[in-house]
Amino acid sequence: MSVVWERPEPSRRHRPLLDRPAIVAAAGALAxxxxxxxxxxxxxxxxxxxxxxxxxxxxxxxxxxxxxxADATCGEIALPAAGVGDWRARLRALAAATVLVARRHPWYVSLLGSRPPYGPHGLAYQEWLFAALDRPGLAVTELMHAADAFLGYLIGQLHLELLRVPAGATAHVPAPAQLSYLARAVAGGRHPTLARIFTEGRQLHATEAFEAGLEIVLDGIAARLT
Amino acid sequence: MSVVWERPEPSRRHRPLLDRPAIVAAAGALAxxxxxxxxxxxxxxxxxxxxxxxxxxxxxxxxxxxxxxADATCGEIALPAAGVGDWRARLRALAAATVLVARRHPWYVSLLGSRPPYGPHGLAYQEWLFAALDRPGLAVTELMHAADAFLGYLIGQLHLELLRVPAGATAHVPAPAQLSYLARAVAGGRHPTLARIFTEGRQLHATEAFEAGLEIVLDGIAARLT
DNA sequence: TCCTTATCGATACGCTGTATCAGTCACGGT
DNA sequence: ACCGTGACTGATACAGCGTATCGATAAGGA
Incomplete structure (x- = not known):
């Protein structure tokens, strides 16, 4: 039906202690x-x-x-100063600011992927992203595609990051049960490439994986923007 | 604790009507x-x-x-024949097969982003992906980064796709309440770039957006693989 | 001062995942 | 052939959830 952000809060005739920010803050603390x-x-x-x-x-x-x-947490993302640096630097900074908040509030990742980003902070975020990519003469379609690739990678990679830190495990220390299961499953011989990665490849540091993938996406965007 | 796929089903001494496949099929139908x-x-x-x-x-x-x-639905993804075409064609085919299943079962997207892909079908999927990207002399790290970027984009973009088709709207026909709210929110003048996109840009077709972003990611991977 | 109307507090309903436990059936050893 | 044993079933129960409902209450306008 209607949208939350257009519904006014009630006039507080009775008691001033309760308003949306207070409620959302409590919800955030619980999360x-x-x-x-x-x-x-x-x-x-x-x-x-x-x-x-x-x-x-x-x-x-x-x-x-x-x-x-979700929107309040989006507001925690410190949008870098607009217009400084080239678009690559701007996008890198935006991604970094986003990841910072997502690591502080892991639950935000699933909100990010499941709630329309149409609140005031969500709109500001999108505005910043599009403005960072925009340039005179760039077709709107190209702009949308680039933003899409960036956002898609950002959201997906954050999800993957959480999957690699399963519940009950501290960051970067996978749950032993899952790890030993993986070793057993991969040892069957039916997954030779996985086995090679499992033995040869050291555990990916989350930040390293994120940044490497981001550079890949930025390279791809660069190839389209020129 | 333990992992589902390593727990044996009970020996069915009593009744043959119930086993995991039947249960999962029922769950899928409900979903x-x-x-x-x-x-x-x-x-x-x-x-x-x-x-x-x-x-x-x-x-x-x-x-x-x-x-x-999640794993059963992953098994619905028809992995293309291995080894045909170059790596770009292979990754495109894998993405297409994945999107096909995700569109048929929208609920699968959130499972994809929230459950470790360590079931038998999930492992087979990953094996296929890594094998498709692998080549003699390629460093394991590079291989992981490329797969990471691909999977990240895939999962994130599928989430975005669902966000653009809000509940209560048929595909490609956004809910009118949300659309008119957006028009109002963007008309405020504080989001000039968004406003331009909103008026100039036609609605992105889901498939077009997905494929455009995928090509961007593939371009980025190509720049790293050589 | 009285009436209207928004707000509060309390209770209740139907739903969820799952712990518990007594009953029952099929099998294995002798 | 029997019977103990252990696996499996079915039923009941509990705490928690989101939220509909409704009488009591208190504030603002006339």
Whole structure:
């Protein structure tokens, strides 16, 4: 039906303690502590010392809450100063700022991939990205394709990064059960290339993998932009 | 703890009607009908005409079920014949086969981005991908980076594709509420580049966007492989 | 001062994943 | 042939979830 960001908050005649920023902040704290599953309306309400149904004066549903949380977290991404450096440097800086927030709030990655980025901060982010790529005489289609490739890689790679750090494992230290299973599965001989990688290749550092892939994408964009 | 694919199914002394493939098939049917949310243990059990707790002889949790569903759906991806064409053609074919399945089962996209691809079909998929990129003398690191960029883009772009087809809208026909909201939000003047794209740029066809971005990534890989 | 209307607090419903436990059936050893 | 044993089933139960509903309440306008 309607869109969260166009629904006004109620005039607070009664009590000033509850507004959307407070609710979203509580939700974010819960997410940081226990992942998105921990963001329950009851949990948020309890953290604000309020009854659950009170939240429905500010939200229509839990989906609204997650939309607001996604946009608020997007707002945490510090957009670099516009217009400095060439487009490559600008895109690198944007990616770095995004990854920074995504590493601080792992749950944000799945929001990023599943919620339309149409909140105020999401729009600002997109505006910055398109402006960074834009140049006089560039066809709109080319612009969209380049932004698409960049965003697609960014979102996908962040997902992959989380997959490599399975639950219950500290960063860069895979869960031993999964690792030994992999060794066994690959040892069967039916996956020779995987086996080679598994034995020869050292574990990829997340940052290294991200940046290498990013350069690949930037190279591809460069080939199209000239 | 342990990994689903290494846990044996129980010896079926009593009844032959229930095994993992049947359970996963039921789960897939439910997902096709109502998305991942519709895949509940009670729903799967009802569809198999069985009491819910019976499933726990074959699974440890709902997470197991989703892991199995993800791998089974990965198995639907028809891996092209190995070794035909150059690496570019091979990667294009793999991407096309993947997108085909993802479009048939939209829910698969979020599984793809959130479940480790370590089931038998997932391993086969990765083996195919790495083998398609491999060549004599290529450093393992380069191989990993290229595969990483490809997979990252693939997963991210599929997510983006779903975001552009919001719930309640048929494919390529955005929900009108969201569209008119966007028009209003962009008209504020604070997003000039977005505004230009919104008015000048025609709606991107999903397939076109995907393929354009893929070529960008392939170009980038080519620049690194030589 | 009274009425209207927005807000609050509480209760309740249907749904979820899954722990528990008593009953039952099929098999293996003797 | 029998019977103990252990695997498997079916039923019930519990805590948690999102949220619909509704009477009580308190504030603002006349």
């Amino acid at each position: 940081d502590a226990g992942g998105l599953d921990a963001v329950t309306l009851r949990g948020v309400a309890a953290r604000l010392d309020v009854l659950p149904m009170r939240l429905y004066r500010h939200l229509d549903s839990r989906d609204d809450l997650l939309d607001l949380l | 096709d009908a109502g998305g991942l949310d519709a895949v509940t243990l009670r729903g799967v059990a009802a569809r198999l005409d069985v009491l819910p707790m019976r499933l726990y002889r074959h699974l440890d949790s709902r997470d197991d079920l989703l892991d199995l569903l």
